[in-house]
Amino acid sequence: xxxxxxxxxxxxxTRYNGWQRQGRxxxxxxxxxxxxxxxxxxxxxxxxxxGRTDAGVHAMGQVANFYLPEGQTPELVKEYLNRxxxxxxxxxxxxxxxxxxxxxxxxxxxxxxxxxxxxxxxxVFQRRIQYGLGKPLDIEAMREAAALLxxxxxxxxxxxxxxxxxxxxxxxxxxxxxxxxxLVTLMFVGNGFLQHMVRIMAGTLIEVGLGERLSRQMPYIxxxxxxxxxxxxxxxxxxxxxxxxx
Amino acid sequence: xxxxxxxxxxxxxTRYNGWQRQGRxxxxxxxxxxxxxxxxxxxxxxxxxxGRTDAGVHAMGQVANFYLPEGQTPELVKEYLNRxxxxxxxxxxxxxxxxxxxxxxxxxxxxxxxxxxxxxxxxVFQRRIQYGLGKPLDIEAMREAAALLxxxxxxxxxxxxxxxxxxxxxxxxxxxxxxxxxLVTLMFVGNGFLQHMVRIMAGTLIEVGLGERLSRQMPYIxxxxxxxxxxxxxxxxxxxxxxxxx
Numbered sequence: 291x292x293x294x295x296x297x298x299x300x301x302x303x304t305r306y307n308g309w310q311r312q313g314r315x316x317x318x319x320x321x322x323x324x325x326x327x328x329x330x331x332x333x334x335x336x337x338x339x340x341g342r343t344d345a346g347v348h349a350m351g352q353v354a355n356f357y358l359p360e361g362q363t364p365e366l367v368k369e370y371l372n373r374x375x376x377x378x379x380x381x382x383x384x385x386x387x388x389x390x391x392x393x394x395x396x397x398x399x400x401x402x403x404x405x406x407x408x409x410x411x412x413x414v415f416q417r418r419i420q421y422g423l424g425k426p427l428d429i430e431a432m433r434e435a436a437a438l439l440x441x442x443x444x445x446x447x448x449x450x451x452x453x454x455x456x457x458x459x460x461x462x463x464x465x466x467x468x469x470x471x472x473l474v475t476l477m478f479v480g481n482g483f484l485q486h487m488v489r490i491m492a493g494t495l496i497e498v499g500l501g502e503r504l505s506r507q508m509p510y511i512x513x514x515x516x517x518x519x520x521x522x523x524x525x526x527x528x529x530x531x532x533x534x535x536x
Numbered sequence: 537x538x539x540x541x542x543x544x545x546x547x548x549x550t551r552y553n554g555w556q557r558q559g560r561x562x563x564x565x566x567x568x569x570x571x572x573x574x575x576x577x578x579x580x581x582x583x584x585x586x587g588r589t590d591a592g593v594h595a596m597g598q599v600a601n602f603y604l605p606e607g608q609t610p611e612l613v614k615e616y617l618n619r620x621x622x623x624x625x626x627x628x629x630x631x632x633x634x635x636x637x638x639x640x641x642x643x644x645x646x647x648x649x650x651x652x653x654x655x656x657x658x659x660v661f662q663r664r665i666q667y668g669l670g671k672p673l674d675i676e677a678m679r680e681a682a683a684l685l686x687x688x689x690x691x692x693x694x695x696x697x698x699x700x701x702x703x704x705x706x707x708x709x710x711x712x713x714x715x716x717x718x719l720v721t722l723m724f725v726g727n728g729f730l731q732h733m734v735r736i737m738a739g740t741l742i743e744v745g746l747g748e749r750l751s752r753q754m755p756y757i758x759x760x761x762x763x764x765x766x767x768x769x770x771x772x773x774x775x776x777x778x779x780x781x782x
Binding site for chain 1: 546547548594615618619623624625626627656657658659660661663664665
């Protein structure tokens with residue numbers, strides 16, 4: 291089985307079809323990393339991410355783990371990956387983990403940021419990681435709605451996968467919203483998120499901020515267990531996985 | 537002659553052949569802006585930048601001015617430009633200026649930043665605006681050298697245009713150098729800079745930081761008035777025009 295390595299990754303998701311490998315030839319982040327590790331190890335290596343990120347979603351602190359034969363060190367692994375990975379994927383940290391460590395199963399908390407430019411035009415240097423809404427938002431109304439979305443609930447209304455068979459109960463610990471000049475950031479902290487869940491919550495909160503919905507609707511959206519009741523799926527480009535806690 | 541407008545601009549220079557228009561079809565920042573203004577005014581408009589930035593160089597605060605017929609307002613000009621300019625060029629500010637205001641002739645001070653990643657790999661979100669050196673730098677030695685490059689001097693050794701006929705005397709008021717984690721930033725403040733001057737100073741200081749040159753060579757490089765004596769021209773991607781003061 292070899293040694294279990296844990297890595298922390300940064301990536302600009304813009305030109306990828308998301309995290310998850312979809313076959314040998316697909317342009318995914320998992321696929322890119324596995325290809326470099328296979329070259330290093332001389333045999334196929336499977337990596338486990340803390341969760342899938344959608345096409346176009348970014349990461350400042352994605353975590354993954356994988357097993358390599360003896361004879362490597364975290365420093366060598368980090369250096370090798372950073373040398374051969376494309377310039378939009380970067381290993382920030384590599385370390386040896388306990389044999390049983392699994393980046394998805396052992397994750398206890400995840401933090402996402404969703405960035406929205408409310409001004410007419412996005413910052414030219416930040417444009418790839420912001421959603422260009424271009425309209426002002428009522429932050430106070432969004433905060434009221436956000437508070438009503440926190441807690442332990444069945445988040446089926448906020449799940450992009452309508453065929454989801456497993457439990458759709460999750461705990462959202464905290465949603466914070468702040469504005470710096472024309473840039474609005476939503477921070478989501480939870481024990482795990484369903485497919486598209488952060489983006490649907492962001493879209494719903496944006497609709498509240500635009501005055502298209504009232505914050506007091508939130509409990510009804512949750513109770514409906516119906517995706518149609520929630521807001522739109524905010525674009526991938528505004529979303530970034532900031533941190534995974536164990 | 538119409539009304540004189542002053543605009544402050546941000547751009548990611550990566551995909552442009554620099555600021556200066558080089559004919560109708562060239563891919564330059566000046567050209568892009570003039571094309572939009574011509575559309576707005578219904579007649580050709582010439583804009584004056586505070587200075588040319590090289591191909592690949594960025595700006596957080598480039599300043600330009602131009603004359604438009606009566607009937608526009610700064611708000612309309614800003615909105616129109618931001619609507620039709622590509623997403624890597626953005627107008628931060630537009631205002632009416634005095635008739636005689638000229639963005640280049642009236643500039644009294646310019647501030648540039650040059651960013652260097654000394655770690656093995658650049659931040660994926662910042663990579664387009666950093667030079668990926670990938671080696672550690674001796675910041676103290678660079679500061680010693682930088683102090684010796686400040687003052688009022690003939691900077692001919694740091695001029696990329698060897699056929700320059702006008703004066704090559706300039707005043708560099710201050711060069712500050714700081715490091716945050718593996719990112720080193722050089723800040724240059726001066727009353728004006730010759731062609732490639734900031735990049736040649738950055739390259740020379742990098743060579744000092746790598747131990748390839750001694751800081752005490754700086755006065756001799758200046759005195760030589762010989763481009764061959766100075767260091768390499770650091771890559772355009774690390775350079776950003778931060779501010780122009782009037």
